[in-house]
Amino acid sequence: MSLVTATIKRDLxxxxxxxxxxxxxxxxxxMVLALFPLAVDPDPKFLSKIAAGVVxxxxxxxxxxxxxxxxxADVEDGTLEQWLASGESLFAMALGKVFVHWCISGLPxxxxxxxxxxxxxLPDEAYSALFFSLLLGTPILSLLxxxxxxxxxxxxxxxxxxxxxxxxxxxxxxxxxxxxxxxAGIEMEYVGQLGFLASFLCxxxxxxxxxxxxxxxxxLSR
Amino acid sequence: MPLSRPxxxxxxxxxxxxxxxxxxxxxxxxxxxxxxxxxxxxKGDLIQLVGPNGAGKTTLLRLLAxxxxxxxxxxxxxxxxxxxxxxxxxxxxxxxxxxxAIKKVLTPLENLRWFVSSWPQVKEDDLWQALEEVTxxxxxDVPCQQLSAGQQRRVALARLLITPTPLWILDEPxxxxxxxxxxxxxxxxxxxVSAGGTVLITSHHALSExxxxxxxxxxxxx
Numbered sequence: 235m236s237l238v239t240a241t242i243k244r245d246l247x248x249x250x251x252x253x254x255x256x257x258x259x260x261x262x263x264x265m266v267l268a269l270f271p272l273a274v275d276p277d278p279k280f281l282s283k284i285a286a287g288v289v290x291x292x293x294x295x296x297x298x299x300x301x302x303x304x305x306x307a308d309v310e311d312g313t314l315e316q317w318l319a320s321g322e323s324l325f326a327m328a329l330g331k332v333f334v335h336w337c338i339s340g341l342p343x344x345x346x347x348x349x350x351x352x353x354x355x356l357p358d359e360a361y362s363a364l365f366f367s368l369l370l371g372t373p374i375l376s377l378l379x380x381x382x383x384x385x386x387x388x389x390x391x392x393x394x395x396x397x398x399x400x401x402x403x404x405x406x407x408x409x410x411x412x413x414x415x416x417x418a419g420i421e422m423e424y425v426g427q428l429g430f431l432a433s434f435l436c437x438x439x440x441x442x443x444x445x446x447x448x449x450x451x452x453x454l455s456r
Numbered sequence: 457m458p459l460s461r462p463x464x465x466x467x468x469x470x471x472x473x474x475x476x477x478x479x480x481x482x483x484x485x486x487x488x489x490x491x492x493x494x495x496x497x498x499k500g501d502l503i504q505l506v507g508p509n510g511a512g513k514t515t516l517l518r519l520l521a522x523x524x525x526x527x528x529x530x531x532x533x534x535x536x537x538x539x540x541x542x543x544x545x546x547x548x549x550x551x552x553x554x555x556x557a558i559k560k561v562l563t564p565l566e567n568l569r570w571f572v573s574s575w576p577q578v579k580e581d582d583l584w585q586a587l588e589e590v591t592x593x594x595x596x597d598v599p600c601q602q603l604s605a606g607q608q609r610r611v612a613l614a615r616l617l618i619t620p621t622p623l624w625i626l627d628e629p630x631x632x633x634x635x636x637x638x639x640x641x642x643x644x645x646x647x648x649v650s651a652g653g654t655v656l657i658t659s660h661h662a663l664s665e666x667x668x669x670x671x672x673x674x675x676x677x678x
Contacts, residue, residue, distance in 0.1 A: 240573030244562070251561045312555025318523055320574060321546025455524050 237317075238326045245334040255303060256338040259296040263343055266292040267350040278355045285354035286364070286415035293343050293368060294375060294408055300339045301379040302396055304331065305387040309453065314387075318454055324447035332373075332380045332443070340372025356419065363418030363428075370431040371411040377435075377442040378403045384449035407434060472534065473499040473548070473622045473654045475520065480529035482515055489515055490674060493529070497656060499622070502649045503670050505658045511675025513658040514554070514627055520656065521551040521625045547574075549623035554631065556612035560601035564592055564611040567600060571615050578618050586617035590640070605632040616644060623654045630661045642666060 249256055270288055271281055308314045317327055347368050348361050356364065382400040386392030414427035477495040481488070489512030497503060505513045518524040520531055522538045522545060531538050533545045558567050564587055572578040587596055590610040592603075600608055609632045616624065624645075630638055638661065645655050646666045663669055 237570075237574045240570050244559070244566070244570050247566070248559060248561055310555075311559065312553055312557035313559070315523065315553055315555060316551075316557045316571070319521060319546060319551040321543040322574065455526055 237320055237322045238330045241317075241327065242330045242334055245331070246337065249334070249338045256300065256342070259300040259339055260342055260346070262299055263292050263296040263346070264350060266295070267353055271353060282355040282357050282419065285351060285356040286360065286419060287412045288354055289347055289351050289356070289364065290367075290371075290408055290412040290415065293347060293372065294404055296343060297339055297372065297375040297379060298397060298400065298404075300335070301376075301383045301400070302386075302393045304335055304380060304383040305450065306383075306392075309387045314450060314454055318451065324450065325443045328380065328384070328443040328446035328450070329439075332376050332446070335380065336373050336376040340368075340376050344368040344372055356415075359421055360415050360419040363424050364415045366428055367411045367414040367424075367431060370428060370435055371407050374407050374431070374435050374438050375404065377438040378407075381442055381445045381449065384446045384453065387450070388453040407431070410434075473497070474534050475538075475549075475623065475654075475656075476532050477520065478530045478532065480516075480519065480527055480531065482512060482519065482527040484512070484515065495520075495672070497623075497654060499652055499654060500649055500668065501670060502645060502655045502663075502666055502668050503657070503672060504663055505656070505672050505674060506660070507674035513674055516674065517625055517627050517656065517658055518553075521549065522546070523551070548621055549625055550615065550619045550621040551625045552612055552615065552629060553627045556608060558600050558608050558611055561599055563597050563599055564603070564614070565596045567611055568614060568618065572618055575619060577620070582618045583614075586614040587611075589617055590614045591636075606634055606637060609633055610637060613641060616648070622652070624648065624656065626655065626657045628658055628660075630659055 267289065274280070274284075305314065308317075317324070344365065348365055351361065351364055379396075379400055382396045385399060386396045389395060410427045410430045414424040414431070417424040417427065475497040477493055480493045480495070481491045483489065493516075505516060507513055515524065519527050522531070522542055525539065533541055533548070538545050557571075559570075562570075565583055568583045568586065572583070584596065587593060590613060592607060592610055592614070595603060595607065600611060603611070609629075613629060629641060633641065642663065642665065645657070645663075649655055649666070649668055657663075
């Protein structure tokens with residue numbers, strides 16, 4: 235077994251033994267969607283109009299919440315130093331780390347979002363659009379977020395800095411994701427938006443790991 | 457119980473071990489740590505870097521391990537710059553920093569499995585045997601957070617028994633070890649050197665009893 239697959243396996247085991255870490259963002263997602271109808275107008279028509287945007291914003295913020303810890307533990311306990319010392323490809327390592335992050339944050343969000351969208355009275359036609367836009371969109375959030383997490387891994391209380399670095403990059407994803415769901419809700423074509431998300435995903439999958447590897451190297455070679 | 461396999465493998469590897477530093481200078485925060493340092497490390501050497509705190513021992517060690525590129529001069533492995541043959545070099549040396557890269561929620565066995573994942577020739581039995589040798593028999597399946605600092609250090613040091621690399625670079629390996637542990641490690645370092653291995657170590661601990669010890673003092677010039 236190579237070091238990359240061993241790391242993926244190990245990180246999944248760690249996540250399974252530390253459920254609090256990845257359940258927290260999921261709980262946040264649940265609470266936002268549960269509280270929104272209580273705080274604003276509970277009128278179903280109004281809710282169904284804003285549902286797409288609210289679900290997407292909540293998913294984005296929940297991802298942001300989980301990013302801070304992505305590389306922090308590995309930097310602090312010396313795991314990253316051992317990665318670097320092993321001479322294995324940092325690109326593959328970064329991709330593996332992001333994959334695990336998506337498995338414990340983006341994937342559960344994508345799976346529960348249709349259930350929670352029920353509380354926001356999302357139009358029936360929009361459920362598949364919601365699922366597919368999140369399926370394409372959350373890996374992008376993880377990939378872009380990993381760049382910020384890698385840059386701020388060595389910084390104390392880097393969470394705020396991370397949000398500042400990453401949020402501008404998230405805005406196009408939010409716009410295309412939410413607009414896909416909204417257009418599906420008013421029975422319009424939404425393939426275009428999903429196409430944009432898919433191309434963003436390809437782009438970030440090929441470029442983001444380079445940036446992550448570079449940032450981590452920078453962080454460690456001090 | 458003595459381990460036979462790793463030593464056999466060592467003898468195979470140690471036909472050559474040639475690490476050298478040429479005119480290496482390093483500066484941190486406008487303070488010169490060392491200047492125009494020349495160093496040649498060959499098969500069978502045991503080199504201890506000594507010096508007061510902040511003298512640059514760890515910096516020099518990381519630089520020789522190829523983890524730090526922020527310096528002037530060149531470090532060569534068999535006459536080639538280590539950054540140009542990093543993968544080859546990484547497979548020939550073992551680096552254990554003062555951060556042990558032990559994951560606290562995992563057991564000693566799981567931690568070791570990750571460390572040796574890029575060495576397919578290391579068998580599961582070797583891991584059990586190595587843990588027994590560092591007197592952690594019976595703790596194989598206990599999460600590391602329940603072990604003492606000294607026991608966690610022993611888990612990290614168990615890598616010395618199973619990773620078949622001729623060159624060991626160890627940063628303060630005696631930290632947190634008890635008397636028996638220190639004696640065991642000293643004996644093991646001496647065995648490695650007499651089997652043709654090479655050890656580069658920083659320690660405030662007096663290693664005087666090991667034959668062939670060479671000390672390099674840092675931080676003498678002010």
